[in-house]
Amino acid sequence: MTKKILLGMALVASLAACTDDYKDWLTPQVVDQPEKVSFGDGSVTSVGTIDFNSYAEETVKVCSITPPTASDASFKPSYTITLGGEETYDISADGVMNAADLANFVIAKFGRRPVERSIDATVSMWLSNGITSVKTATSDVFHINVIPKAPQISENYYIVGGPNDWGESAKNKMLKFNHSGKDVYEDPVFTVIFNASEGDTWFAIGDDEACEAIANDNDWSKLLGTTKGNGNTDRTGNLDRRYNLSDDGSFCVPAGPKLIKVTINMMDYSYQIEALSISDNYYLVGGTNDWKESAVNKMVKFNHSDKSVFDDPVFTVTFPAAADGDTWFAFGDDEACEAVGNDTWNKLFGTKGDSKDQSGSFDFRYNLDGDHSFCVPAGTCKFIRFEVNMMEFTYTITPLNFAEFIYVPGNAQKYNTAAPGMPEWGWTPELAPALRSANFDGIYEGFAYMDGDFKFTKERNWNAEYNYDSFSSFSPIFKLGDGSNINCTEPGYYKLVADVANGSLTATKLTWGLVGPATAGGWDAPSYTVMRYNMAEDCWEITTQLNADKFKFTTNGSWDINLGGNSVDDLWEGGPDLSISEAGTYTIKLYPSRAQSEKMYATIVKQ
Numbered sequence: 001m002t003k004k005i006l007l008g009m010a011l012v013a014s015l016a017a018c019t020d021d022y023k024d025w026l027t028p029q030v031v032d033q034p035e036k037v038s039f040g041d042g043s044v045t046s047v048g049t050i051d052f053n054s055y056a057e058e059t060v061k062v063c064s065i066t067p068p069t070a071s072d073a074s075f076k077p078s079y080t081i082t083l084g085g086e087e088t089y090d091i092s093a094d095g096v097m098n099a100a101d102l103a104n105f106v107i108a109k110f111g112r113r114p115v116e117r118s119i120d121a122t123v124s125m126w127l128s129n130g131i132t133s134v135k136t137a138t139s140d141v142f143h144i145n146v147i148p149k150a151p152q153i154s155e156n157y158y159i160v161g162g163p164n165d166w167g168e169s170a171k172n173k174m175l176k177f178n179h180s181g182k183d184v185y186e187d188p189v190f191t192v193i194f195n196a197s198e199g200d201t202w203f204a205i206g207d208d209e210a211c212e213a214i215a216n217d218n219d220w221s222k223l224l225g226t227t228k229g230n231g232n233t234d235r236t237g238n239l240d241r242r243y244n245l246s247d248d249g250s251f252c253v254p255a256g257p258k259l260i261k262v263t264i265n266m267m268d269y270s271y272q273i274e275a276l277s278i279s280d281n282y283y284l285v286g287g288t289n290d291w292k293e294s295a296v297n298k299m300v301k302f303n304h305s306d307k308s309v310f311d312d313p314v315f316t317v318t319f320p321a322a323a324d325g326d327t328w329f330a331f332g333d334d335e336a337c338e339a340v341g342n343d344t345w346n347k348l349f350g351t352k353g354d355s356k357d358q359s360g361s362f363d364f365r366y367n368l369d370g371d372h373s374f375c376v377p378a379g380t381c382k383f384i385r386f387e388v389n390m391m392e393f394t395y396t397i398t399p400l401n402f403a404e405f406i407y408v409p410g411n412a413q414k415y416n417t418a419a420p421g422m423p424e425w426g427w428t429p430e431l432a433p434a435l436r437s438a439n440f441d442g443i444y445e446g447f448a449y450m451d452g453d454f455k456f457t458k459e460r461n462w463n464a465e466y467n468y469d470s471f472s473s474f475s476p477i478f479k480l481g482d483g484s485n486i487n488c489t490e491p492g493y494y495k496l497v498a499d500v501a502n503g504s505l506t507a508t509k510l511t512w513g514l515v516g517p518a519t520a521g522g523w524d525a526p527s528y529t530v531m532r533y534n535m536a537e538d539c540w541e542i543t544t545q546l547n548a549d550k551f552k553f554t555t556n557g558s559w560d561i562n563l564g565g566n567s568v569d570d571l572w573e574g575g576p577d578l579s580i581s582e583a584g585t586y587t588i589k590l591y592p593s594r595a596q597s598e599k600m601y602a603t604i605v606k607q
Contacts, residue, residue, distance in 0.1 A: 037140035040068025044123050044139040047095075049116055052103050052149035060102060062144050063095040067125055068137045077125045078133070083144070084109060084119055091123065102146065112150040112185035112267070119144045153184040153266040154207035160214070160223060161203035161250070162260070163195045170206060170214040177264070178361065178392065180353075188267035191361070193276065193391055195310070196260050201253040202231075205239065205264065205271075224264075225249020226271070239269045258310060259391065278309040278390045279333035285340070285348060286329035286373065287319050287384075295332065295340035295348075302331070302388070303502040305473040313391035314472075318400065318442055318501035321384050327376045328355075330365075331388065345371065349388075351395070358397045362388070383441045385501050400501060402442040403458060405598060406466065407432040408496070410454025412488075415535040416595070429457045433538075434594035435498055442501030447510070447592040447600075449538065451491035453481035456498060472503040493533055493540075495561060510561065512540040512590055516551030518580045519544070526557045531590065540590040543607065550577040553590055553602070563592065568602040582606070 035046040045064040062081065070077060081091040083105050091097045110117045124138045159175035160166055169175060177190035206214070210222035221243040228237045230247040233254055242248055253260050257275030264271045284300035285291055294300060302315035321327045332340070336347035346365040350372030353360040365371055374397065376384050381399030388395045413426030435446030435456070444456075456466040467484035474486075481487030486505070488494075494507040513528035521527030531540040553563040553571070564575030571592070580586070585607040592600045 035142050037142045039066065039123060039139035040125075040137040042066040042068040042137075044095075044142055046142045046144060049145040049147060050102070051147040052099075053114060053147060055099070055149075058099055059096045060099040061094065061096045062091070062102065062121070063123065063142065065091075065093060065095050065123060067093065070125075070127060070136065077127055077136075080124050080126065082122050082124065084121075088124075095123075102144075103149065106146045106148050110148070111183055112148050113183065114147055114150045114152065114185075116145055116147050119146060148185075150185055151266065151269060153188055154209070155184060157190050157192075157205055157207050157224075157264065157266075158211055159192055159194055159203050159262065160206050160211065162201055163197050167214065170211040173208075173211055177262075178394075180361075184266065189263060189265050191261065191263045191393070193259055193261045193393060196253060196255075196257050196275075199255045201255075201260060202250050204242075204248070204250050205262070220248070223248075226251055235273045237271060239264065239271055261393070278313055279335070280309060282315050282317075282331055282333050282388065282390075283337055284317050284319055284329055284331055284386070285337065287327060288322055291330075292340060295337040298334070298337055302386075303499075303504065309390065312472075314387060314389050316385065316387045316502045318383055318385045318499075320439075320441065321376060321381050321399075322378070325378050327378075327384060328373050329375075329386075330371070330373050331386070350374070358399075359395065361392075361394050363393060383501065385442070400442055402437050402440050402501070404440060405434045405436055405594075406444050406456045406458055406498065406500070407434050407460055408446075408448050408454055408456055410450070410485075411452035412449050412454065412491075415449070415451070416538045417536045429460045429462060431595055432457070432460070434598050435496055436594070436598070442499065444498045444500065445495065446594060447493070447495055448595075449491075449493045449533070449535065449593070450488035450496075450507070453485035453487050455485055456500075466498065466500055470500060470503065471498075471505045474505050475507045477507055478505060495555075508561075510555045512553055512555055512592070513557075514542065514544070514546075514551050514588070515554045515562075516577065517549040518546045518551035525554055525559050528554050528557055531588070534589070537589070538591070538593055538595055540592070541588065543585065543587045546580045546583065546586050548580055548583045550579050552577055553592075563590075563600060568604055569599070571600040571602065580604075 037044050043066045047061055047063060050060055067077060079091045079093060080088050081097055082088045087105055089097055089101045106117055120141050121144050122139050122141055124135050126133045127136050157177040158173045160170045164174050175192060175194050177192040179190050180187045205224040213219040213222045223242050224239045225242050225245055226232050226237050226249045227240050228234055230250050231252045233252050259276035261274040261276050282302040283298045285295045289299055300317060300319055302317040304315050305312045330348040330350055332348040339347045348365050349362045350365050350368050351357060351360055351362050351374055355373055355375040356377060381401050383400040385398040385400055407429050409427050409429045409432040411426055413428055433448035435444035437444045458464040468480050468486045469484055477488055477490045479487050479489060492509045494509055497506045511530055513530040515525050515528040516523055519529045521529060529544060531542040534541050555561040563571040563573060564577055565571040568578060587605045587607060588602060590602045594600060
């Protein structure tokens with residue numbers, strides 16, 4: 001029976017001192033063979049390189065031993081070999097040890113990459129009287145050269161064919177497999193997701209060498225194909241080079257799916273093909289909500305642009321982090337959420353990496369070895385932005401701590417001549433309208449007159465800004481302006497909603513007015529008393545007869561957007577009714593844009 005002894009760091013240190021040369025065992029080192037070293041008055045001689053790719057025996061000879069002279073010839077010696085100064089195994093007098101022990105040591109120390117590795121080794125002789133064993137001699141350090149058993153794995157693989165021209169896709173390496181970035185012998189799995197063809201989708205797989213052979217020599221034999229034969233539609237199987245196959249071994253996925261996912265494991269040359277589709281809707285499961293309830297009721301839906309999910313496969317959601325403790329969550333489509341209602345959780349998506357990774361790849365739970373939920377550690381942020389790409393099956397988590405306000409400097413400011421210090425050309429963050437994120441969640445709302453180009457700034461200066469590139473979806477009135485500006489194509493007064501967390505910018509055109517029994521129209525919103533926009537002062541104003549009664553500010557003859565407050569000095573949406581204490585003629589000016597104050601307010605002057 002093989003014995004394995006852990007000798008510890010003291011022996012490592014003494015071994016380095018004996019050789020006067022610290023060996024970096026993680027770097028390939030090759031020593032010319034054979035190598036003969038002292039073993040007391042005997043010797044140890046190394047053998048040639050051991051290549052486990054062409055070796056299948058249970059034992060392997062690693063050296064030749066000429067033993068030192070024993071002090072008592074009646075004792076029969078035994079031998080051990082110490083590898084790398086840290087692991088000790090039994091070895092025979094002929095220098096033969098267990099092959100699996102050597103192979104596993106090399107893989108544990110260096111990984112599976114099939115390159116020649118040099119291992120420091122010493123042999124020790126032990127004498128035993130049947131009760132105790134005593135080490136009587138240890139050899140000088142010699143070297144064992146080993147090549148781990150593993151197939152040749154390339155750094156990159158590509159789809160050849162598929163939705164693209166075969167020759168062009170090989171020459172330009174158009175569809176590259178994704179990989180973790182780890183050593184390919186530690187992680188030999190590569191994946192790619194690509195659009196299916198309109199009919200059957202035919203393709204092969206190649207590495208850089210195979211693609212370059214096609215581009216340079218029209219040599220197609222180095223591509224990888226299925227061993228099951230050309231056109232086989234099985235979703236799993238094994239790969240081999242075309243030059244080893246009886247035909248070209250091209251893969252075929254019958255017409256129907258919109259997306260195809262291919263996973264290859266180059267350690268065992270296996271493949272898996274999945275037909276995929278992108279759902280119209282995805283939902284957050286967990287977070288600050290009950291897991292099952294959030295799934296069954298689809299409480300938090302991801303945002304998406306108005307494009308086709310195949311033209312734009314990116315979905316985003318912003319949600320609050322847990323007030324106490326880590327925030328754990330998963331996500332799924334309608335089918336997955338409905339399955340949770342039946343206590344089936346494996347159709348949700350989870351991360352393929354560590355739960356606390358802020359970016360990476362994901363997959364269905366049924367393809368993972370556990371639930372692999374996502375996690376944002378406690379104290380990281382107030383809000384979490386979660387973005388998924390359903391074409392690539394990748395995700396990004398962004399911890400968010402948004403400021404309360406952003407500002408809207410732009411071309412429209414040139415009309416405002418009443419603000420002190422306003423340049424004629426506008427574009428002054430110090431005096432720009434402000435949008436507020438009441439929940440600090442990156443969804444900013446506010447009011448502003450818009451005309452032509454503008455941007456958003458994060459402070460009342462130009463230190464940091466949001467521009468056209470910060471958004472992915474827009475109301476129709478917005479387009480790209482000069483440089484990175486946003487352009488408003490229809491001048492007017494708007495309510496703006498800048499969702500910088502999810503990348504959307506929307507606008508609703510407004511007129512403001514008065515509603516309530518203090519006016520002639522009463523509380524009938526459609527009969528509101530319309531005010532006039534004063535560009536020079538950036539306010540809405542009216543001079544009108546009012547009763548001693550209540551009123552509010554409203555927009556567009558509806559209650560959708562209305563302002564009230566405890567006084568006219570501080571107004572907010574949906575605030576309490578305001579009051580006129582004495583009937584008479586009043587001039588009222590409403591300042592909802594927060595341009596010179598980060599409060600919305602009004603002035604009321606009796607004539």
